[in-house]
Amino acid sequence: MNRQLPPLAAGEDMLLLQNPDRGFRMGVEVDIRGESGVPYADARREIGWESDKMRPHDIPVTVAQAYMYLSGFCDRDIPEGGLRAIEAYFDALVSRGMKVQPRFIYSHAMPDALNDAPQAIILRHIDQLAPVIAKWKHAINAFQMCFIGAWGEWHGAYYDMDRGLIARAVMEKLVVPNGLYAQMRLPRYKNLLADTPYYRSIGIENDSFFGKIPDRGYGTGGLDAGTEQWDQLMREAAYAPQDGELYWHFWFEQNPGMTVHAADALRQLSEHRFSTLSILHSYFDACIVNGDAGKSVMGRWMEEKISKDWLDENGVLYAPAWFQDREGRPARRTVFEFVRDYLGYRLEAQSVDVRGGLCPGGAVEVEMPLVNHGFAAAFNLSATLALLDDTGCPVSEESCGEPASWYSRSPEDYADSRPLVHTARARLRLPDEAGRYRLAFRLGNTLGQTARLANCLEIENGYHILWTFTI
Numbered sequence: 001m002n003r004q005l006p007p008l009a010a011g012e013d014m015l016l017l018q019n020p021d022r023g024f025r026m027g028v029e030v031d032i033r034g035e036s037g038v039p040y041a042d043a044r045r046e047i048g049w050e051s052d053k054m055r056p057h058d059i060p061v062t063v064a065q066a067y068m069y070l071s072g073f074c075d076r077d078i079p080e081g082g083l084r085a086i087e088a089y090f091d092a093l094v095s096r097g098m099k100v101q102p103r104f105i106y107s108h109a110m111p112d113a114l115n116d117a118p119q120a121i122i123l124r125h126i127d128q129l130a131p132v133i134a135k136w137k138h139a140i141n142a143f144q145m146c147f148i149g150a151w152g153e154w155h156g157a158y159y160d161m162d163r164g165l166i167a168r169a170v171m172e173k174l175v176v177p178n179g180l181y182a183q184m185r186l187p188r189y190k191n192l193l194a195d196t197p198y199y200r201s202i203g204i205e206n207d208s209f210f211g212k213i214p215d216r217g218y219g220t221g222g223l224d225a226g227t228e229q230w231d232q233l234m235r236e237a238a239y240a241p242q243d244g245e246l247y248w249h250f251w252f253e254q255n256p257g258m259t260v261h262a263a264d265a266l267r268q269l270s271e272h273r274f275s276t277l278s279i280l281h282s283y284f285d286a287c288i289v290n291g292d293a294g295k296s297v298m299g300r301w302m303e304e305k306i307s308k309d310w311l312d313e314n315g316v317l318y319a320p321a322w323f324q325d326r327e328g329r330p331a332r333r334t335v336f337e338f339v340r341d342y343l344g345y346r347l348e349a350q351s352v353d354v355r356g357g358l359c360p361g362g363a364v365e366v367e368m369p370l371v372n373h374g375f376a377a378a379f380n381l382s383a384t385l386a387l388l389d390d391t392g393c394p395v396s397e398e399s400c401g402e403p404a405s406w407y408s409r410s411p412e413d414y415a416d417s418r419p420l421v422h423t424a425r426a427r428l429r430l431p432d433e434a435g436r437y438r439l440a441f442r443l444g445n446t447l448g449q450t451a452r453l454a455n456c457l458e459i460e461n462g463y464h465i466l467w468t469f470t471i
Contacts, residue, residue: 033072
């Protein structure tokens with residue numbers, strides 16, 4: 001049996017916006033000291049209220065960057081109540097369907113002699129956090145290399161310290177044992193770990209996103225087009241989740257003429273293979289302040305049309321069906337929609353092929369070629385092919401590939417823009433009892449959330465129904 005699988009068309013994009021571990025993400029914060037004396041359940045409720053307040057209800061989000069201020073303990077251990085408050089923060093976000101990008105920080109106003117922590121305290125806090133992160137590793141999208149400097153961005157620290165030592169402690173005590181990815185502010189910081197076996201699992205969290213432009217003095221840390229840092233990230237971006245954020249909307253208001261042009265943004269998002277991008281910065285923050293997100297940088301992206309010709313000329317990959325409706329008519333698409341839909345992975349199955357005898361107790365070989373049209377691979381997901389009975393329960397299920405290696409284009413050479421075809425493949429044993437069964441495919445993450453393919457397929461309990469047959 002061979003069956004072609006139709007793709008989603010324009011107007012059906014909302015079906016994919018709840019896909020986990022990708023897309024626009026939120027930003028939230030909590031002062032751990034302020035919650036450390038509150039009972040766990042109360043802290044969870046209070047923190048939950050804050051995460052709801054800071055969530056854009058018109059744009060679904062499944063990831064939140066979480067600032068956790070440890071400044072109340074900058075000269076001593078985190079007390080047991082503080083550790084419980086950190087757990088409550090994870091719990092509150094998970095209960096709202098969000099994975100966490102945790103960032104533990106001491107101050108945002110550096111150098112800060114009052115609130116910053118010296119190296120010995122930072123290392124002690126890392127040790128204290130190890131069991132907490134191990135317990136909540138299923139809730140983490142990527143662990144941000146933090147602790148040092150303003151907002152944990154590694155600049156403006158009050159104390160001198162061995163940054164390589166701290167980076168290794170974070171990786172070896174919080175990240176690697178838990179099978180996580182990490183993110184650092186700049187490639188030049190990542191290079192402190194160039195001689196380690198976990199170097200490739202570190203992505204970049206670009207807090208100064210201006211698109212693909214040369215250095216204009218905007219505080220990018222030297223991560224500008226034409227620099228070695230830029231080119232290094234192009235070479236390495238395929239192997240870990242990449243994240244970033246624009247400046248706050250008020251900054252653009254105070255600096256007329258400065259913006260992030262849509263074309264420049266798309267070039268950077270594609271070249272650096274972004275998995276997530278803040279929707280709070282210069283979109284939702286404008287709504288909070290003045291009730292009008294449309295005047296923000298991203299708001300203007302909503303008015304800018306994007307075309308197949310521009311994408312082809314600039315080597316940015318896309319799904320052909322995204323530009324036409326279900327009847328095959330051309331659809332007007334915007335830059336904002338493109339960013340929204342292509343951050344991270346966008347997996348589209350091409351067909352499904354089944355070989356073998358359909359008899360009780362037999363086995364079938366299943367192959368499903370698929371293409372990833374997104375900027376990045378499908379990190380933190382697992383993929384299975386399964387046989388479901390009439391009640392929807394799997395009677396046979398096998399792993400069918402590694403979504404973290406389902407790249408959209410060559411991972412080694414960005415200039416090679418030929419779309420890659422991957423194959424989900426498994427051998428499934430047929431049940432001993434005759435009856436009606438369904439072949440299905442499932443993508444799931446460590447929270448038990450499921451992701452949808454960009455195909456017109458029936459979905460039941462997170463399983464895509466590929467074929468129904470009787471033995």
